[in-house]
Amino acid sequence: MGKAAEEVDVDGTKVRLTNRDKVYFPKLGKDGTKGKLFDYYLSVAEPMVALLRDRPVHLQRFPDGIDGEEIYQKRVPQKHPDYVETCTVTFPSGRTADALKVTHASAIAWAAQMGSITLHPWQVRCPDTEHPDELRIDLDPQPGTGFADASSVAVDVLKPLLDELGLIGYPKTSGGRGVHVFLRIKTDWDFIDVRRAGIALAREVERRAPDAVTTSWWKEERGKRIFIDYNQNARDRTFASPYSARKTPIATVSTPLTWDELRTADPDDYTISSVPEFVAGRPDPWADIDRKPQSVKKLLDMVKADEERGLGDLPYPPSYPKMPGEPPRVQPSKMVAANWDEDGNPVNS
Numbered sequence: 411m412g413k414a415a416e417e418v419d420v421d422g423t424k425v426r427l428t429n430r431d432k433v434y435f436p437k438l439g440k441d442g443t444k445g446k447l448f449d450y451y452l453s454v455a456e457p458m459v460a461l462l463r464d465r466p467v468h469l470q471r472f473p474d475g476i477d478g479e480e481i482y483q484k485r486v487p488q489k490h491p492d493y494v495e496t497c498t499v500t501f502p503s504g505r506t507a508d509a510l511k512v513t514h515a516s517a518i519a520w521a522a523q524m525g526s527i528t529l530h531p532w533q534v535r536c537p538d539t540e541h542p543d544e545l546r547i548d549l550d551p552q553p554g555t556g557f558a559d560a561s562s563v564a565v566d567v568l569k570p571l572l573d574e575l576g577l578i579g580y581p582k583t584s585g586g587r588g589v590h591v592f593l594r595i596k597t598d599w600d601f602i603d604v605r606r607a608g609i610a611l612a613r614e615v616e617r618r619a620p621d622a623v624t625t626s627w628w629k630e631e632r633g634k635r636i637f638i639d640y641n642q643n644a645r646d647r648t649f650a651s652p653y654s655a656r657k658t659p660i661a662t663v664s665t666p667l668t669w670d671e672l673r674t675a676d677p678d679d680y681t682i683s684s685v686p687e688f689v690a691g692r693p694d695p696w697a698d699i700d701r702k703p704q705s706v707k708k709l710l711d712m713v714k715a716d717e718e719r720g721l722g723d724l725p726y727p728p729s730y731p732k733m734p735g736e737p738p739r740v741q742p743s744k745m746v747a748a749n750w751d752e753d754g755n756p757v758n759s
Contacts, residue, residue, distance in 0.1 A: 420452065423493050423516035427523055434475040434527070437659040441683055447655060448522040450663075450682035454653040455515035457666075457694055461652050462518075465531040466497040466509035466539065468648055473525035476657045481525075486510050494520055497536035501646050502730045511536050527655050528585075528664075530648035533604075541597040542604045545706060546649055547579070547611065548642045549589040552624075554634035557677050559622065560589040563636050565673045567619045571611070575708050580696050583677045585656030585664035590649055596703040599710075602733075605643040607709035609724055610716055612638035627725045628741045641727055652696065655682050668695040 415428045427448055435442025451458070471481040485507045486496050497511035510517060512531070521529055533544040547568065549560040564581055568591060572579045579591040595604070609625070615638060616623045624635040641647060650656060650664040665680040665688075680688065716722075723735045 420516045420519045425516050425519040435661045451518050451522045453686040458653045462512040464535040466499045468530040469526040470528040471525045472527050499539050529651045529654050531651050543597050545593040545595050546642050547591040548639040550637045550639050551587045552632045557587045560636050561672050564589045580699050581672045582666045585662045594699050594703050601645040606713045607706040608643040609640045610709050610712035612640050666696045
């Protein structure tokens with residue numbers, strides 16, 4: 411199957427690597443092995459650790475490669491190397507878990523050794539796991555649209571809006587067809603506040619480009635538009651981290667870009683084979699993201715303005731407990747007013 415286990419020195423920490431030659435990305439053959447993925451993560455560990463430092467992280471694992479079983483692991487196994495640190499997070503259900511906490515490049519190397527293709531960080535930093543320091547914007551292409559549509563919305567609609575608000579966003583490819591934009595924010599607000607701020611921002615983008623953008627949670631209403639998934643700012647919702655590989659045949663990478671790069675980008679150009687050289691050949695466009703955390707007060711003012719227009723909260727994902735002020739979680743085509751009370755709860759059932 412592969413060479414014998416080896417010990418790799420990762421910035422002074424010994425990390426055990428097994429089955430280096432095991433193929434994870436069959437289409438790539440010897441360029442898609444576990445060892446290639448491991449080496450890729452070492453090559454981008456410095457900027458990756460800076461962005462993930464002290465964040466709780468979930469692991470999307472494929473121990474037998476992307477065609478094998480997928481394990482979405484939220485808890486670090488009880489038996490783990492001494493250098494692996496953890497952080498306790500609380501899920502919407504109230505249950506808790508000790509998630510991987512990234513403090514050193516060895517944490518990322520260990521994740522790769524565990525068969526992790528993608529790292530999924532929370533939008534908080536330990537030990538304060540109740541107050542996000544990131545507002546995340548997910549531009550998600552719907553059927554009939556693609557990456558070019560998402561990047562156009564990001565560059566031509568979202569970016570000018572952020573400029574007007576005095577906010578700085580940092581874009582990246584999702585590693586798939588979508589675009590992600592992160593804002594570093596102050597930790598003065600909780601998950602509910604930040605999610606509502608994200609909704610207000612998304613609604614304004616939708617108002618400016620209604621034929622290209624939708625905030626509808628219900629797929630039947632989205633049409634051929636870019637969906638801004640506002641619920642990615644809810645508790646326990648995670649994104650592929652910057653520099654994470656993705657479960658695609660060519661091992662694409664969720665890659666931080668400049669706004670100018672995003673305009674003409676092709677997401678398939680960024681892979682575990684190409685990104686190390688790409689990153690080494692230019693300044694890091696996200697290097698100053700932590701320099702000045704931003705206020706979301708203007709976005710919360712937009713929330714109030716929307717409420718005055720009669721626009722309240724939007725539905726949460728189905729796994730979440732019913733939230734105060736949330737509309738009914740039933741798709742519009744199945745909504746019969748007589749069957750629901752004013753709080754969105756079924757009656758006569």
